[in-house]
Amino acid sequence: MNTTRRKFLKSSSLVLSFAVGGKTFLLSPAEAYAQSVPLAVLNESDATTLEVLAEAIVPGARVAGIRNFIDSQLSADSENSLLMIRYLGVPAPFAGFYTAALRSAEKLAKTRHQKHIAALNSEELSQIIDDMAQGKVKDWQGPPAEFFFFVLRSDAADIVYGTLDGFERLDIPYMPHIKPEQSW
C-alpha cells in the first residue's frame, strides 16, 4: 500500500465504497464515474438529469462523479450520509427528495422545449436553471425548486471544490490536521 502523504490526504478526502459485481471497491466518485460503476438507487434517466443540471451549475461536477456520489450517499443510511441535506431539516430517506425534483426538471424541459433536459442547448438549460433558482416554475413536484437548486449546487460544490483535488484547483492549501497520536 502506498502510504505517501499525497495518498493519505486523498484517502482522507473523498473515497467511498462502491459495489461492483458483488464486490466492494474503495473509489473516489470521479473514479467510479470513469469506471461506469453501476448505480444503486438512481435510474439512468434521473442520473442523467442530475449530472446535466449539476454540470451546468458547477462546471466539473460530471467528471468529479456527481452521479456516483449522490447515488452512493442515497444508498447509505442517513446517519452516515455525507450529503448536506442531512442537516437541512429534510427527513430521511432522501432519495425521494432528489428523484421528485429531477423528474420535475425533466418534465419542465419537455413541456417547454419538447426535448429531454440532456438535449437542451446551453441557453435553454440556463433559462430552466434560472427559473429553478428563483422558484419560477409551474407544475413542479417535490421540494421547492429554489431549495433543490441550492442543495444540488452545494452537492456539486462538495465534490468539485471540497476535495483535495478541489483545493488544488483553487490553488489553496488543504492542510489536514496532524494525525492524532492517541485516542482517549
Next chain:
Amino acid sequence: MMNNAINSLDKVDLLIVGSGAAASIIAAKAAQAGKQVLMLEAGPERSNKDLVSSQLWARRLKWGGSPVEEEGNLKIGHGFNAGWGTGGSSMHHYGVWPRLHANDFKIKSLYGKGKDWPIDYEDLRPFYDRVQSEVGISGDEKLEKWRPEGAAYPMPGLPVFKQGELIARGFTALGRDTAPIPLAVNSQPYKGRNPCNYDGWCDAGCPTGALANAQTVYLPQAKVAKANIIHRATVTRILTNQKGDKVVGVEYCDEAGQSHKQMADVVVLAAFAVENPRLLLASATQAQPQGLANSSGLVGKYLMTHPAGNIYGLFKEATQPYYGATGGQLINQDNYDDKAARKGAFGGYQWLIANALKPNGLLGIANTRPDIYGPKLDAFMKQAAKHMATMVFVGDDLPLAENRVELSPNKDKYGVPLAKVIHNVQAETDLMCQHAVEEGKAVFKAAGAEQVWSGPRVGMHILGGTIMGTSRDNSVTNRYGQCHDIPNLFIAGTGLFPSSGAVNPTFSLHALGLQAVEYLLSEWAGIV
C-alpha cells in the same frame, strides 16, 4: 416500535443522558468524587481518529437521531447545531468561549424583557475562572475591554492572519477596537495538549487536542475515574416513583432494539436543549400528566437561538482565508452591553471576525453567493478562495414562552413522539439584526473591501426550553439545574439559560455544570 422484554440493570449512583460538554464535566467531577457514573449516549462511539479533515466527512458529527420538526421565521437549525456520538455537539463546536456579561443575567430587571436568571455574573465568575484554568483559553483580557472581571487567560491570544488584519483596519478606521477572540484553543502547549496549527478545520473536529471538547478534556478524566459510557443507547423514558416526585432511572433501547431499565439514585439530562424537554414531556405519568418536572407548564418553553449573519467582502489584497480558527481571529463587543441603545430594537450583539473559510459546506465560500452558477461560479471561487474575508454577528434572542418544544403527533422508531420546535423572532430582534448588518457593511467598506455583501439570517446555538429560576412558578429548575418538582432529577446544558445573551454558550454551560455538580455532591445525602 421497540417493545422487547425489558432487561433491568444494576443501579448506579449517577446516570447522565448524553456525553457532550455538559455531561462530561459533571461525569468527571462526580466520578472523581467516588460516584459510580454511567453516561448513555444515543450516537455511536467515536474517537479522535474519526475526525477527518473534510467538510463532507464532518457531517457525520451532526445530529443523526430522531428528526426534529421545525417551524417559524428563524428556525433553530437543530440538524446543524446538535451533535451525534461521543462528545455530542462539542465535537464540532468552534471553541469560541466568551463570558456572559453582567446585564445578560438581569434583562427583566434592567429592560423589562424576558427573564432574569436566579444568579448573577458574580455567582458564576469563580466557576468561569476555574473552568478556564482547567480547560485552557487563549485570549488577551487587556485588549478585550468589554470582558467582565475575571482571571487572566492562561494562554496568549492566537495569532492574527491577513484576513483579521484587513478587517481590523475597518474597525480602526471607524474608531473601534478589536481583540483576539477568547478561544478554547491552545496557542501554546497546555496541560499535555498540543498547540493549534491554524488549519481551519475546527468544525470538522480537532484530533490534535488543541481545541477543547468533551473528548480532549473531561471525558478522559471521567474515564480515568471509572465512569462508563454506553453508546447506541437511546433513552426513551424517564422513570419515576408512583407519586412522581422522584426519578428511579430510565428506559433505553440499545442498537439491537433491546429495551433496558437502568436504575439510578440521581439522573442528569444532558441531551441538549431539544431532547431534554422532549424526554420530560414524553415521560408523562398519571401523577404528572403534562410531563415530568412540569408543574410550571414551562417545560419546552422559552426556547432560543442566537440570530446571526455573516458579512462578506472581496479585497484586492490576499486574505489567506484558509488560515486560523473556524470561530474567527478577533472579537468586537462595542454594541453588546446596551441592549436598548438602538431605536425600536432590542438586544446586543458581538462580532466574531475573520472566520477560517473552506470552499464548500453550508458556511463555505461557494454558498456565500448562492446566486452564482456556471462558469461565473468557478471564476468567483478562484478569486474568493484567496481574497475573501468574513465576520459574523451573534445577537440576543428575546426569551418568549411561545417559542417552544412540544411533542409532535409523529413518533420515532422507538414509539416516542418527535420534538416539534416553533421559533420566531420579533420585530425588535429583527431591527437589531438589521443594525448589525449595516454596521458590518460599513466596517468592510472602511477596511477597503471592493465588494461587500451579507448572508442570510441563521440560528446559531440552541438555548432554553428547561429554564432555571427562583421557583416552580417561573422555571423548571433552580440555579443548579435541579428540577423543582423532582429533587433527584437535574438538567444540564444550554437548556437552562433563561436568556440567551449574545455570546457563544459553551463556556457558560461548563461553568454552570461545575457549579451544579459541586452542589449535587455536597448535598448528595439529602437529594437521594
